Amino acid sequence: KKECEASSACESNYCLSNPNPNIYKHKNKNKYCCVVDDVLNMFMGGNETDVGIVISAVFVNIMDGRRLLSSASKQKTTVSLYERPENGSWYTLVILWLFASVVTACASYRAARNDRNKVRLSFNNRGYVQQEQELDGLISQGSNDRENETAQQADKDQDDGSEEVDLDLSSIGGFFIISSVSLIGLFFIVSKFPRFTVITFICLFGLGSIHASSYFCTRPLVRALLPRHLGFSLVRIPKTLRCCFESETNVVTVEASVGMLMAIVMVVVWFVFRHSDTWVWIIQDILSISVTCAFLLNIRIPSLRLATYLLTAFFFYDVFMTFITPYFFGGKSVMVEVATAGTGTERAKDNFTCERTETEKMPMLYLIPRLDYLGGFSVLGLGDVFLPGLFVVYSLRVDYLKMRIFQRGNPHHRFTFIQFLRSHRYYIPVCLSYSVGFIVVILANVFGLTINGVQGQPALLYLVPFTLGTFFVLAVYNRDLSTLWNLSLSDLEPEQDEVGSQSEQYENVRQVQEDVLDDDNEISIY
Numbered sequence: 001k002k003e004c005e006a007s008s009a010c011e012s013n014y015c016l017s018n019p020n021p022n023i024y025k026h027k028n029k030n031k032y033c034c035v036v037d038d039v040l041n042m043f044m045g046g047n048e049t050d051v052g053i054v055i056s057a058v059f060v061n062i063m064d065g066r067r068l069l070s071s072a073s074k075q076k077t078t079v080s081l082y083e084r085p086e087n088g089s090w091y092t093l094v095i096l097w098l099f100a101s102v103v104t105a106c107a108s109y110r111a112a113r114n115d116r117n118k119v120r121l122s123f124n125n126r127g128y129v130q131q132e133q134e135l136d137g138l139i140s141q142g143s144n145d146r147e148n149e150t151a152q153q154a155d156k157d158q159d160d161g162s163e164e165v166d167l168d169l170s171s172i173g174g175f176f177i178i179s180s181v182s183l184i185g186l187f188f189i190v191s192k193f194p195r196f197t198v199i200t201f202i203c204l205f206g207l208g209s210i211h212a213s214s215y216f217c218t219r220p221l222v223r224a225l226l227p228r229h230l231g232f233s234l235v236r237i238p239k240t241l242r243c244c245f246e247s248e249t250n251v252v253t254v255e256a257s258v259g260m261l262m263a264i265v266m267v268v269v270w271f272v273f274r275h276s277d278t279w280v281w282i283i284q285d286i287l288s289i290s291v292t293c294a295f296l297l298n299i300r301i302p303s304l305r306l307a308t309y310l311l312t313a314f315f316f317y318d319v320f321m322t323f324i325t326p327y328f329f330g331g332k333s334v335m336v337e338v339a340t341a342g343t344g345t346e347r348a349k350d351n352f353t354c355e356r357t358e359t360e361k362m363p364m365l366y367l368i369p370r371l372d373y374l375g376g377f378s379v380l381g382l383g384d385v386f387l388p389g390l391f392v393v394y395s396l397r398v399d400y401l402k403m404r405i406f407q408r409g410n411p412h413h414r415f416t417f418i419q420f421l422r423s424h425r426y427y428i429p430v431c432l433s434y435s436v437g438f439i440v441v442i443l444a445n446v447f448g449l450t451i452n453g454v455q456g457q458p459a460l461l462y463l464v465p466f467t468l469g470t471f472f473v474l475a476v477y478n479r480d481l482s483t484l485w486n487l488s489l490s491d492l493e494p495e496q497d498e499v500g501s502q503s504e505q506y507e508n509v510r511q512v513q514e515d516v517l518d519d520d521n522e523i524s525i526y
Contacts, residue, residue, distance in 0.1 A: 010034035012062040035062060091371045093442050096378050099368060101435040103289055104385050108392035108431075110216075111296035114164075115400040122404045122494070166302040166490075167310065176313045183321055187334045190341035198341050198360040202274070205287075205363035206267045212290035213266060219259030230254060275359075281367040281377060288366050292385050301394040302488035304475070311464045314387055318458035323451040333454045338362070339381065384459040388434055388467050395426040395471055397489055398480075404494050425478065429470050437466030 004015035014035045058079070060068065071077045167175075190197045234251045270283040301307045318335070325334040339362055366380040403423055421428060440462045450457075475481040483492070 004034060007034070014062045014066075092368060092378050093446070095371070096368045096380060097435070097438050097442060099366065100380055100385065100438050101431070103292065103366070104389050104392060104434055105431045107289065107293045107296050107385070108389050108396060108427075110293055111389075111393045112396045112400065115397050119400050119403050163298060164300050165298060166300045166488075167306055168302075169306065169309065172306060172310050172313065175310075176317065179314075180317060180321075183334060183338060186338045186341075187329065187332075190338055194341045195360055198362060202271070202360065202363045205291075206271050209287040209291050210260070210263050210267050212294040213287055214256075214260045214263035216290045216293045217286060218262040218266070219255055222255040222259045222262070226255060226258075277369075277375070277377075281369060284363070284365070284367050288364070288382055291364075292382060292389065295386055296389050296393050299390060300397075301390050302490060303486075304394075304471070304481075304484040305486070307391050307394055308468065311387060311391060311460075311468050315460050315464040318383075318460040322456060322458040323454055326452040326454065331452065333452070333456070335458070336454060336456050339456075381459070384463065387460065388463050391467055391471070392427065392430050392434065394489075395430040396424070398426050398484065399424045401489055401492055405492070426471060426474055429474055430467050433466040433470035434463060437463040440466070 004010060005013050012035050016033060016035055068077065068079065165171075186197065233254045235254055235257050236250050237252055237257065239250060266283060267287065270280060270287060273280045274284075301310065321335040322333055326332060341360075341362065361379075364382045366382070366385075367377040368380070370376050370378055402425075438459070441457050441459045444462065445457045472481065475484055
C-alpha cells in the first residue's frame, strides 16, 4: 500500500485494497488501487428532516481532506461552507419535453408524405394533364433536359422505395409476444453478460441506422448542396452493393452514393467517440431521429380498432415490465435493468492506477444534456416515440383521407395557418395531447410517483390514455367513430377518378420517363 501511495502515478496519494485481488495473481502489488480523486456534487435544500435537526455536510477531494485533517490536528481551523443551490433540472426537463413533442410531430408528419402527395394530386383537377404535358415536353426535348427531369422525378419518388407494412391482428399479437419474451430474456442475459449485450445492441443499432440516416439526413443534405445536374447523374456500383442502396440495378445517383458514404462516416464517428460527453450526443440524436422516421414510414396502423389493440397491449406491457416485475424478479424492474445495463468496471494495473472501463449505454435513446452542475444526460427511449408516433401518423392519414373525400378538386394550394388548423382536425389535437401526456410523465418522475421504489416511469402509462382518449372524443364529436372503428383506411379510399386511379396515372408517367433515359450520362466506378 505504501508503494502504491508513493507512486507518481497516484495523484491522490491514497490507495485502497482492490475489492477483487484474486484475479490479479501475477503481482501482489495489484491488490491496491489508487483512489480516483473525484468530487461528489452535493446540494443543501434546507430542512428536510422530520425532527427539525439539520446537519451540514461538505465533500472535498482527498488532498484537501488530508490537509484539513493535518491542520486541525495542530491548531484551531475554521472552515467556510458554500451553500450550493438546489439542482436546477427544470430547464433540462422543459427541453426534453419540447424535444419529444417536436420529434414525434415532425417524424409523423414526414411519414405521411405519400398520403399528403395524394391530397395534392386530388386537389388539382388538372394534375394529370400537367404531368402529361411535362412528359410530352420531356420526350420532345430529348437528352438536353434529361438530367433536370431525372432530378424532378427523384424528388417525386423519394418514398417509392419504402415498403409500407399494414399491421393486422396477428402481427400485433406476435409483436407483443416477441417484445415481452425478448425483454425478459435480455433481463437474464444482461445479468450475466451486461457489457457484451449492450455492445451487441450498439453494433446492431449502428448498422441499422446507416440506411435510415442516409435516407432522411445525408441524402437530402447532398441533394440541397450539389447542383442538380451533378447530384442526379447516374453512377454504376458493384452488384454486391445493391442491397445497401435497395436498388434492383447497378445504377444509382451521385447523391445516393455520396449520402450513403456520409452516413457510414457519421455512424463510425459515433461508434468511436460514443463515450464523449461533449458533442457525440448530437450524432446519437440524429441517428435516433432517422431510425424513428424510418420506423414510422414503413409501419402503418390501418384502422382505429387495431390502433386501440396495439396501444392498449403496450400500455399494460410498459406498466408490467416497469412496476410489476419487481414482485417476480427479486425486487428488480426488468425494464429498468435492461435500459441501464452496461455499467463500467474498474481494476488495478501494474502502475497502481485504476483502469476504468467506460459505461456503455443502450443506443435506442435520445440524449439531452443536463443544464446543471450534476452534468450527464436526460434520456428518452425510442419506444416512447415509436408507438405513440404510429398513432399520430394514423390520425394524420385520417385527416388526409377526409380531405380527399370531402375536398376533392379544391383549387387552393397556397398555405395558410388557419387552413392548416382546419384541415388537420385529428393530427393537431393528438400531437397536443401527446405533449400534455409527456408533461404528466415528467411531473410523475419529479414527484416520485412510483411502485416498488422503481426509479423511472412507464411513459406509455400516461401517453396512451391522452392520445387515444383525445382521438376517441374527437371521433365521437365528428361522428366518425363507427366508420373508423369498423373500416380500415384502405376500405375508405375514394373511388377511381374518370381519368383513372391516381396510382396508375402516376406509374404510367414514371415508366415512360424511365424509358426515355439512356446510358449516356452513366459513370462507371468500382
